[in-house]
Amino acid sequence: MLFPFSFIKTGGFDPDAQAFFDRVTTAGGSLTTTEKNATKTLVADLKAAGLWSSMKAIYPMVGASAAACAQNLKSSSFTGTFSSGWTFASTGVTPNGGSAFMNTGLNIGTELTQTNSHASFYSRTASDSGAYPTVIGAYGNGSYTQAIDLYIRRPTPGDKGGGQLGSFTTSVINYTETDARKFAILSRTSATSLKYYTTGILRDTNTTSDTTGFGSVTAYIGAGNFQNLSAQNFSILQCAFASIGDGLTDTQASNFYTAVQAFQTTLSRQV
Amino acid sequence: MIGYTLTPEEKDLIQGQYYTPYQFLNCVQDINGVWFLFLSDEDKPEVAESQYYFILDLPEAEYIPPTPPPFPPTE
Numbered sequence: 309m310l311f312p313f314s315f316i317k318t319g320g321f322d323p324d325a326q327a328f329f330d331r332v333t334t335a336g337g338s339l340t341t342t343e344k345n346a347t348k349t350l351v352a353d354l355k356a357a358g359l360w361s362s363m364k365a366i367y368p369m370v371g372a373s374a375a376a377c378a379q380n381l382k383s384s385s386f387t388g389t390f391s392s393g394w395t396f397a398s399t400g401v402t403p404n405g406g407s408a409f410m411n412t413g414l415n416i417g418t419e420l421t422q423t424n425s426h427a428s429f430y431s432r433t434a435s436d437s438g439a440y441p442t443v444i445g446a447y448g449n450g451s452y453t454q455a456i457d458l459y460i461r462r463p464t465p466g467d468k469g470g471g472q473l474g475s476f477t478t479s480v481i482n483y484t485e486t487d488a489r490k491f492a493i494l495s496r497t498s499a500t501s502l503k504y505y506t507t508g509i510l511r512d513t514n515t516t517s518d519t520t521g522f523g524s525v526t527a528y529i530g531a532g533n534f535q536n537l538s539a540q541n542f543s544i545l546q547c548a549f550a551s552i553g554d555g556l557t558d559t560q561a562s563n564f565y566t567a568v569q570a571f572q573t574t575l576s577r578q579v
Numbered sequence: 580m581i582g583y584t585l586t587p588e589e590k591d592l593i594q595g596q597y598y599t600p601y602q603f604l605n606c607v608q609d610i611n612g613v614w615f616l617f618l619s620d621e622d623k624p625e626v627a628e629s630q631y632y633f634i635l636d637l638p639e640a641e642y643i644p645p646t647p648p649p650f651p652p653t654e
Contacts, residue, residue, distance in 0.1 A: 335601065374601040391605035392598075392626075393617045406580055406644065407607045407617050439647045539605070541647075 325351045328381045337376030346574035353567035363553040365414050369400045377401050386414045399577045400548035403530035405437050409539045410529040416446045417524035425473050426495040426556050427458045430549035431488045432579050439464045441543035445532020448523015461488035470504040475520040483512040489579040497555035508565030582615035583637040590614040598629040610643045
């Protein structure tokens with residue numbers, strides 16, 4: 309039986325989702341049908357909410373392998389590399405808190421604008437360890453300024469979430485957290501607007517002007533990159549999603565949480 | 580935390596070397612300056628198949644991290 313062309317189902321994915329699947333396969337990884345469908349929906353949701361263009365790097369952490377989890381959903385740039393010491397599972401990737409980090413290859417000094425930037429991390433672990441663990445970190449100079457530093461439950465100075473997008477001496481957020489299992493977003497939309505969100509809700513704001521800029525250093529996940537010299541502040545929080553990009557408004561942060569939480573729910577790994 | 584202990588020469592040999600296309604070896608020093616390497620259960624079979632298989636035969640010991648410097652540094 310013949311059908312008019314308009315009834316022919318292509319069955320294809322969004323080109324950006326398909327390109328990501330192709331990168332995973334080329335790298336030697338594989339995704340389940342559920343992971344592909346969840347990722348396809350995530351891409352559609354991010355585009356519908358106007359968030360896609362704000363992203364430089366998106367790591368969905370699907371595929372339970374280094375080859376798959378290293379891939380950037382947004383583009384073929386910033387493919388990550390993992391140090392030894394990570395555990396890969398269908399629920400995400402877990403660093404060992406002592407030596408493990410992922411180098412995103414994204415130079416915050418050349419790829420981002422400090423006064424218009426964000427970092428996000430979906431944690432499936434309740435508590436972090438060590439003194440100053442960071443989940444996304446890049447320290448552009450020896451004073452730990454010109455930096456990205458996102459943490460969700462840093463034991464020192466006492467279970468704080470937040471961090472800096474610029475200089476901690478100028479503007480930093482330390483919001484008290486009792487459980488690190490959440491999607492955390494640190495966003496700066498201007499020199500005077502640094503905001504910290506969890507589960508899509510604004511938790512704290514710092515309005516002190518900060519134009520310190522970002523240093524030329526690549527962002528690490530699971531630790532902080534100290535001037536491209538060493539990894540510091542190792543975390544143990546399991547990562548089920550991470551992103552780096554332009555600053556997000558309150559509405560965008562809320563929509564971002566909704567999209568990522570739906571993604572995690574489809575994968576049965578939501579917290 | 581248990582890890583493999585390395586001499587400085589062994590550390591220099593493996594530090595930053597890739598054992599899969601997306602994974603590289605990273606060593607850290609303990610409180611006494613001894614070099615350690617930590618491998619997850621997923622890492623071990625990959626390392627065993629690489630030219631760095633000898634790591635799996637290195638002695639293991641308990642790792643005590645160095646005291647972290649003040650962070651953020653005090654002004």
